[in-house]
Amino acid sequence: VARQDARDRPLRLGVLGCGNVGAKFVELVDTEAEAIARRTGIELAVTRIAVRDPDKARPSSLDPASLSKRLTTDAAAVVTDPEVDLVVELIGGIEPAEELVLQALGAGKPVVSGNKELLASSGGELLAAAEAAGVDLLFEASVAGAIPLVRLLTESLAGERIVRLMGIVNGTTNYMLTRMSEEGLSYEEALAEAQALGYAEADPTADVEGFDAAAKAAILAGIAFDADVVASDVYREGITAIGPDDIAFAHRLGYEVKLLAVAERSVDQASEASETGRSGPPSVSVRVHPAMVPRDHPLASVRGSFNAVFLDGAAAGELMVYGRGAGGLPTASAVLGDVIDAAHHLREGSRSRSARRRAPDLRPMAVLRAQYYLSVDVADRPGVLAAVASVFGENDVSIRSMEQIGLAGEARLVFLTHTALEADMQATIAGLGRLEAVERVGCMLRVLGPEAGP
Ligand code: NDP
């Protein structure tokens, strides 16, 4: 029925949420509907919109009268409304979003969502529900805002063996690190600016502690490796331990400090085209942590709230996508692209390709090999440097360079290591923490190339 109807009249959209993204999405559809119909042959109309508070001012230039006619506080009624053909979920969070998405799919309605938290916690189950219903569940907006990354991985690179994916996927932390790096702002000043500009989540812990990036890393790893990766599988460190001294030291050595999301296959699965490599569970490492990125790497020049993802494919080689990773309008653009795709599929009675996902073999962080930066505050007296250096040696970590910065009565030692095993580096940090002369083990950063890792 939906297939026939969709040819004869506009596709009726039920939108759940009218906040930063939802309001911009409704505005885009209202203003661009004619142009979209001309370009794509798809006529769209937002017929119902669910919100919590119908009296709230909306962040858009929508005509209040036209908006209020479509508003309701009953989100479930929007999903079940026979006059809604496709559901756009822009509420965020797990509940009630998950139940509403499942309800829509169960009713045979395609769903477009920008909900990274939901996709990173139960993406596998939701995709299975969409497959069982024979309709689309599309979620381009959930990772890196306007950047067409999900579609790049699922369509353009559908035949590619992705070896590694490494990106800046959180606008807030990239903005903060840029301001700290370029203007010498303190962590607190940079965070206050990011919040004022509307980049940060309502609780910025999600940004600065890496939870938001971890959710996006899980979604990307799931698509890139056809694996059921959830946010809690992702190793995660945020940027809260990074100070201006760490950034200044990185600069002197020719690096920028970036919060990276990394997802990569194990070395044997990356290089082997063996049957074992293809049919065994994907052996992957998925992690989020700050890293020192060499200035000549493309990711080092990604500034402010921009996002970028650097991909390495076995056949395609290296490529990078870059753009606005946050903000109502850029994110709404990604939602709209998905809606048009889903509308085409509904009209044709088809759906997007979705690969069967397998449980991944997750490689523990302890087996990572990387170079490391570490700062250590120590008492400034004879014998301390030798004691500190011996802890590195006892744990098989070779020091590449060391610098001492004088502080009042103390000294800050900053080390750069040769490539070492993460487990050995963690043992070194624990050993340093036990030394009487060590006042504080400060920031640890993994260093991107040239020896290995991160
Ligand atoms: P907002 O908090 O601005 O908007 C959420 C909307 O959902 C509000 O309109 C709210 O209503 C409505 N809502 C919440 N709970 C209910 C409910 N139970 N029933 C009906 N309506 C409800 O979020 P954003 O627009 O920023 O984000 C939306 C989604 O897009 C999230 O999943 C987010 O992760 C994702 N996203 C956001 C980006 C961004 O830059 N903002 C970027 C990429 C993805 P009311 O307004 O009345 O309170």
Ligand code: HSE
């Ligand atoms: N808080 C997120 C960010 C919003 O800073 O990237 C986009 O997901």
